[in-house]
Amino acid sequence: MKELLNDLDRWAAKGHRIAIARVVDTDGSGPREPGAAMAVNDEGEVAGSVSGGCVEGAVVVEALEVIETGDRRMVSFGYSDDEAFAVGLTCGGTIHLFLEPLDW
Template identity: 50%
Template sequence: MSDRDDVLAQAATWAAEGRKVALATVVSTWGSSPRPAGSQLVIDGDGRMQGSVSGGCIEGAVVREALEVMDEGKPRLLDFGVSDEQAWEVGLACGGKVQVFVERLS
């Protein structure tokens, strides 16, 4: 079973239990990105999660957005990025961009 299958199975389990569930999916990347397009993260209404769309502050921001999407029901396309110049200033080799689509499943 792949990581993606695990995430989707967890989403189905949580939805069957009557929990609010949101799914975040990396839809595009450019430059340096910790996770490839297609990577997924499932979040429930209590903030439990499985999978990964990035790491660090991006993942925290995605979880916050997912909790709002669960309440509002409207999906969101999130853009995160850092320029090469900004990356150098914080000790990274290069910049990058990632887009994450967040949708409510139940």
């Protein structure tokens, strides 16, 4: 979260709406620990990361929906070997993210 603060302040000062995704839990081998965080603004700008780059693209899509709807949600990403183009973690673990608007 610390590495996001300057971007969050800058975005908030410009009146952007923001969603935050935080890793809350991991199963098996995960690249980042609980607490790893990523923020997305309503123009699709990104700060921080929640994995080794594997799922960030999908998180942006989810985050933009969260900004649009104001809903909060849990989203999980895991290893998928049956769909060649599925979004997943190549390390074989699963990460569970909590996404919410920055309205608190």
